[in-house]
Amino acid sequence: MDISGLEKLSEYCWRLPPTHGMNAPVILYADRSLLEAMDEQVLVQSTNVARLPGIVGASYTMPDGHWGYGFPIGGVAAFDAAAGGVVSAGGVGFDISCGVRTLRLGVSEARVAARADELADALFAAIPAGVGSTGALRLGEAQMDDMLQGGARWAVEQGYGEAADLTFIEEGGCMPDADAGQVSHRAKRRQRDEMGTLGSGNHYLEVQRVAEVLDAEAASAFGLAAGDAVMSIHCGSRGLGHQIGTEYLREMAEAARAFGIALPERELACAPIDSDVGRRYLGAMAAGVNCALANRQIVTHLARHALSEVLPGAEAALLYDVSHNTCKLETHRVEGAERRLHVHRKGATRAFPPGHPDLPEAYRGVGQPVLIGGTMGTESYVLAGCEGVMERSFGSACHGAGRRMSRRQANRQWGGTDIVAELHARGIEIRGHSRRGIAEEAPGAYKDVRGVVEAAEAAGLARRVARLEPMICIKG
Amino acid sequence: MSGSWSHFDHGADIGIEGRGRTLEEAFEEAALALTAVGVSPDAVPAERQMGFSCSAPDRELLLVDWLNEVIYAMSTEGLLFGRYEVRISDDTLTARGWGAEVARVSERPAVEVKGATMTGLQVRREGRQWIARCVVDV
Numbered sequence: 299m300d301i302s303g304l305e306k307l308s309e310y311c312w313r314l315p316p317t318h319g320m321n322a323p324v325i326l327y328a329d330r331s332l333l334e335a336m337d338e339q340v341l342v343q344s345t346n347v348a349r350l351p352g353i354v355g356a357s358y359t360m361p362d363g364h365w366g367y368g369f370p371i372g373g374v375a376a377f378d379a380a381a382g383g384v385v386s387a388g389g390v391g392f393d394i395s396c397g398v399r400t401l402r403l404g405v406s407e408a409r410v411a412a413r414a415d416e417l418a419d420a421l422f423a424a425i426p427a428g429v430g431s432t433g434a435l436r437l438g439e440a441q442m443d444d445m446l447q448g449g450a451r452w453a454v455e456q457g458y459g460e461a462a463d464l465t466f467i468e469e470g471g472c473m474p475d476a477d478a479g480q481v482s483h484r485a486k487r488r489q490r491d492e493m494g495t496l497g498s499g500n501h502y503l504e505v506q507r508v509a510e511v512l513d514a515e516a517a518s519a520f521g522l523a524a525g526d527a528v529m530s531i532h533c534g535s536r537g538l539g540h541q542i543g544t545e546y547l548r549e550m551a552e553a554a555r556a557f558g559i560a561l562p563e564r565e566l567a568c569a570p571i572d573s574d575v576g577r578r579y580l581g582a583m584a585a586g587v588n589c590a591l592a593n594r595q596i597v598t599h600l601a602r603h604a605l606s607e608v609l610p611g612a613e614a615a616l617l618y619d620v621s622h623n624t625c626k627l628e629t630h631r632v633e634g635a636e637r638r639l640h641v642h643r644k645g646a647t648r649a650f651p652p653g654h655p656d657l658p659e660a661y662r663g664v665g666q667p668v669l670i671g672g673t674m675g676t677e678s679y680v681l682a683g684c685e686g687v688m689e690r691s692f693g694s695a696c697h698g699a700g701r702r703m704s705r706r707q708a709n710r711q712w713g714g715t716d717i718v719a720e721l722h723a724r725g726i727e728i729r730g731h732s733r734r735g736i737a738e739e740a741p742g743a744y745k746d747v748r749g750v751v752e753a754a755e756a757a758g759l760a761r762r763v764a765r766l767e768p769m770i771c772i773k774g
Numbered sequence: 775m776s777g778s779w780s781h782f783d784h785g786a787d788i789g790i791e792g793r794g795r796t797l798e799e800a801f802e803e804a805a806l807a808l809t810a811v812g813v814s815p816d817a818v819p820a821e822r823q824m825g826f827s828c829s830a831p832d833r834e835l836l837l838v839d840w841l842n843e844v845i846y847a848m849s850t851e852g853l854l855f856g857r858y859e860v861r862i863s864d865d866t867l868t869a870r871g872w873g874a875e876v877a878r879v880s881e882r883p884a885v886e887v888k889g890a891t892m893t894g895l896q897v898r899r900e901g902r903q904w905i906a907r908c909v910v911d912v
Contacts, residue, residue: 337785365785367893367909392888392911429812429883430852430876488849498886499912537849540888544842551835551892564892704783734884
């Protein structure tokens with residue numbers, strides 16, 4: 299990215315002043331090297347978002363920002379319905395509420411390492427993953443609607459996990475404004491066989507060791523200590539979310555014109571929050587979030603079962619569950635006044651600060667856990683929301699490493715190598731259905747996650763709590 | 775010269791492109807590029823046939839709708855397609871696809887396509903060729 303047009307506010311905060319039809323500035327949180335490595339399109343897309351009606355504050359880009367569709371991935375933008383603000387299906391994405399949850403296994407890394415091969419096989423057998431995989435659960439129409447209204451709460455009622463899990467999921471595991479009636483028959487049909495499945499691409503289930511504690515107080519609050527084993531699950535709303543995104547993107551592409559919204563590109567398809575299509579999308583999107591929360595809850599249940607077979611006594615208590623692709627109605631203080639805003643986070647994590655009332659009591663003193671997925675060969679991080687993050691980015695932080703290389707380039711570079719054997723030699727067990735899929739997800743295809751989380755910390759978004767290293771990775 | 779398909783780079787996702795002597799052939803090739811995101815189209819036996827139809831106010835949205843129809847069939851029927859035949863009349867597309875269930879294909883798909891986006895979306899004529907392209911989310 300050419301940064302010559304940006305104002306440097308600090309080493310980790312850069313600003314593009316509003317010009318040429320922009321309704322707000324662009325703020326990018328990253329150091330110079332991360333910015334210069336970003337695609338030119340990141341700034342183009344962030345600028346386009348700043349042109350949308352009713353945007354409040356700024357169009358923000360997180361340190362892992364990369365070229366998306368419509369919004370950049372790592373893009374955050376808030377809109378005020380009362381000021382003509384919009385909701386954008388492209389600002390949420392196809393994989394609604396794709397997210398990560400991390401569980402404390404209650405056993406040492408040494409105990410996992412001693413049975414790693416067996417545990418990898420058990421998890422791979424227990425959790426449907428990859429293209430065309432189906433779950434054991436088939437939902438009828440009424441059950442599907444109950445799931446879409448109830449989210450992880452519904453899953454717990456059906457026997458998938460425990461009520462205590464819900465405390466550690468955003469919104470207590472259930473988006474309150476979900477409207478299953480706004481989800482099409484086709485979207486529900488697409489989900490029929492996919493409950494409790496991991497998906498493919500960058501989705502994974504990983505068993506990790508806590509390699510390093512970087513913030514003792516927050517780590518203690520999160521129940522993490524060096525040498526512990528944890529499990530992280532990255533997946534989303536599966537076919538249902540993809541279909542909701544497909545249908546509303548298409549509808550909004552035409553609706554925007556009817557509302558007189560000039561779109562810099564079609565993919566920014568949006569509609570006023572306070573419009574029929576805007577309200578319908580928000581109801582359907584919230585139902586999509588609930589589908590993702592229920593899905594992760596079912597996958598957790600399957601993983602717990604496999605874990606208990608191999609490591610009796612392991613508990614897998616939920617540390618936290620974060621969603622990446624969402625639009626949520628939240629209260630924020632802007633220029634001294636409280637406002638209700640629709641905050642889009644596209645490939646970005648909510649990162650509420652210490653003291654925020656929406657946090658579980660156990661974490662209120664240290665801030666929201668922010669779970670950052672790295673790669674299957676490097677490291678991941680647990681962060682915590684910083685003081686001041688509400689003012690800096692509407693309580694948002696990065697979500698992962700971000701790709702350095704396209705899938706095509708990665709396959710060209712690693713398609714002929716045995717990544718599974720290479721990682722096995724380093725003590726990391728990989729299981730996956732597609733050799734090419736694994737090559738496309740090669741560790742070298744991603745940016746250095748360490749630089750991303752250091753930038754998030756230095757920018758005052760989220761601070762590092764613990765560094766995790768992979769032991770087992772089940773690839774979708 | 776007959777049609778051809780290719781992929782182009784996009785940061786997180788994949789760009790697909792079809793080229794052909796006619797608009798229909800470019801759309802067929804674009805759908806083959808979609809299959810090729812997961813597996814080689816040549817690896818897909820023609821064991822099942824499916825019909826498709828969609829309408830859109832312009833050619834670009836018609837391409838997005840066409841690809842999304844194929845993605846929906848892949849997702850709900852568990853199918854992959856190795857050959858397509860497309861007809862376009864005014865704003866309406868009708869098509870047939872030949873393929874097989876995922877389990878019947880020798881390769882395991884690398885990745886699932888979630889949807890066709892309007893990023894990089896182009897349907898245009900270049901000399902004697904039609905080009906149909908967009909980014910798909912994976």
